[in-house]
Amino acid sequence: MRMPDPDIANIERAIASLNSSLDGELTIPGAAPGVTSFCAESALLQFIVTWARATHATENAIFSGLDSEASDFEITLRRQLGLPYVLAAWVLAGRLYDSEKRLLKRREAKGYASFLDAMDSFEFQRTHETFEMRANLVCVQGGKREFIRPFYEQHKSQWRVKPEGDVRVVVQDILAQLAPDWPAKYLREVSEPLAHLVRELVENSDWWARADHRGVEYEKGLRAVTFRLIDIDDDNLHMFAGENTHIQSYLLHNLTSHARVRVEPPSSRVETVRKLSFMELSMVDSGPGLARRWLANRPENKRSVNDLKEISPVEEEDAVIECFKKWRTSSGNSLRGIGLFSVASLLRKRNGFLRLRTGRLAFLFGTQSATNDIEAQLKKYDVSGDYVKLDDGTHVFLQDTKMVFFLRRWSKEEVGAVEGTAYSILLPV
Template sequence: MEIPQATVESIEAAVRKLAGPDAGELRLPAPSKFMSFFADAGLLQLVISWARKSADGRARFDGIDSSDGGFTGKLETLLGRPYALAAWVMAKVLTDTNGKRIGRSEGRVYTNYLDAMDEFDFPRTHPSREGVNLLCVQGSSREFIRPFYEGSDGDRKLRQFGEIRVVVQAALAHIAQEWPARKLLDISEAATQLTRELIENSDWWARADERGVFYSKGIRAITFRLVDVDDELVEQFSGNNTHVRNFLIQSLAEDAVRHPALGSDKKKDLRQLSFVELSIVDSGPGLARRWLSSGAEDKRQVADVWELSIEEEEAAVISCFRKWATSSGDTNRGIGLFAVARLLRKRNGFLRLRTGRLSFLFGTRSAISDIERRLTLEKKDVSQAYLRLEDGTHVFMEDGKMLFFLRAWTSEALGAVEGTSFSILLPA
């Protein structure tokens, strides 16, 4: 089975094939130069899901010949993509393009990446200037990377907000070197809040399975990417999702800077806007299984989401977003995902959530207006904290007003993935 082209639609098609006869070997071609929004997180989750399902899985790195003099350089470029590094860590067997086995310590490339992450050397964590990758590799000697964690090996804890803000600012300064200081501070404030909330959530939900047994191998990834989108690139970056397309078009219409039509086939001025894409991906059991084993009133362990009906799984995921809901056992927690959604509304952000057999989105001012209109048309009791509209949209209320919503990413049935991914777009 080959890693697909970097669009969400092709990745979802590959997820559905994970149960098929060709899923024993995963082929990883050279990285694509173009990746649509949310594809990076989708590819990482695809590899994680494949590794969890394939006890004897072989990861074949196509285009990389271990006997070739350029082996180390090519491997370095490939492992700069989180999905490839996840395959390197989690696959049972690694081979080159000719099927020859590769040792995990080959060329020290993997160790060099851990060094770069641990030493705050962000330019070395991604093969291009447009991204920064920070990965915690469970089962390795350095699971808790220093940029986000402090303390001794036996007592690691997430750094305070101010310290993480310095890290996020440094990451953004690397990928957005032309930004003035005021803009860097403004975007990093929001990105830091989202990063810290979601990392903390991932730490609680992702390191152990539904029984509470720690995984021997796993990944928790935080990635930053800066993408410039203009009128002619909307279709490419949005794929087939009309909600993403509407979000990009609306953002361009309201916040973009107009540039002369140099190099444009349409011979007219183009609107252009930068987006920070922030993704948090983990290799845990997923939101529904973790909630049912730790947070639900009637707790039970579910080894596979296929044991649940779609309705049961959806109800469990939505429970994670209810204000003050927690599965950690810590009564001081429980506001994390709710706070993330609140901040997205404030910053006009867009979210894609993928977990189990479900995918949801939040975003676009037009969708918000539509939902507010539906609340009136369907005569909903807006004093309630949570409402479900007739079209299946989940609406979360605060003080009689809609705070945020979760709407299905697609009407098509999705394959099951391991872990949870949150991918967020922030207009910059």
């Protein structure tokens, strides 16, 4: 099969086909056709992880943009490995082939070390070779540089996630490189919520994504955090929203109401256009997914689930929702338990958007239409507790009788099962 185009709808169709009829051979194009729509990058990574896990990493990946006998092979390979989904296929697939079906060796990717060097030295714009304003922070399970070093420190010969203040310094550095025109005051303002989001999600994946639900470390795995700064305007909104109405609605609402919207003359037509910058933060891991890890590590009635088919979709959904409730934790650390809750509540304060994909579930948070609908529905419910499930299946999390955030099904259609957990977050900046 061929890797899907970079749009949520296309990727979900490809994931569904993986679940129904697995084609072991996967063709990776040399470059993504057209624009990679919002939330699609994390979905592509998760698609690759799911394909590799389903084939037990024994099947072939064909890199159609590579010619191992060409004089510029090493340069082309390094450039392509700056795309996180290409790197995932290179690491997780069984055998690797070029466009002419010539066998490739994993060690030929030595040029990728330059991206890791750039990441370690805080030269984040050099972690890829694209024209985008972006930063790729990736680590490979079992590799010599397994951890995303800017976010980690050594403590008693062990790597651990840095304190939030130190992570904030890193995030400020990333923003300063992606948006050099931002004033220092605004850099600090944006970096504070982003640093909190990043630290919580990185620590979460560090706890749970490096090993399966039984606690056995994966032989192969990947964790990725990417930042992408995109200017959205009236002309390109539809390209970055793709076919998805949720993203379209969210971008349009911000483009018409956000305080930082700029009105500028475009290059394509006489009228002015509205323009607003968005930071897309993607966090993907190749772990067991939220439901299986919760069931295996919850405080009581622990249950090891080898395959999601062993549990009902309802039980899976209940397990995922438990991960977001305040003070729920499966880490055994009483000081934890507000991580994902705090991430979601911060998104509400910052007018953010979230797409969460794990197991057989896909949720969204952040559209104004959904917020208005949920607030209207809540008037019919007893909101004395910290959680309400609405009749339409929306999960609402409360504090002092007020909605803090919600998780609503991405679509009415069932989605195929995926490996790992993927967060796609949009923040207007």
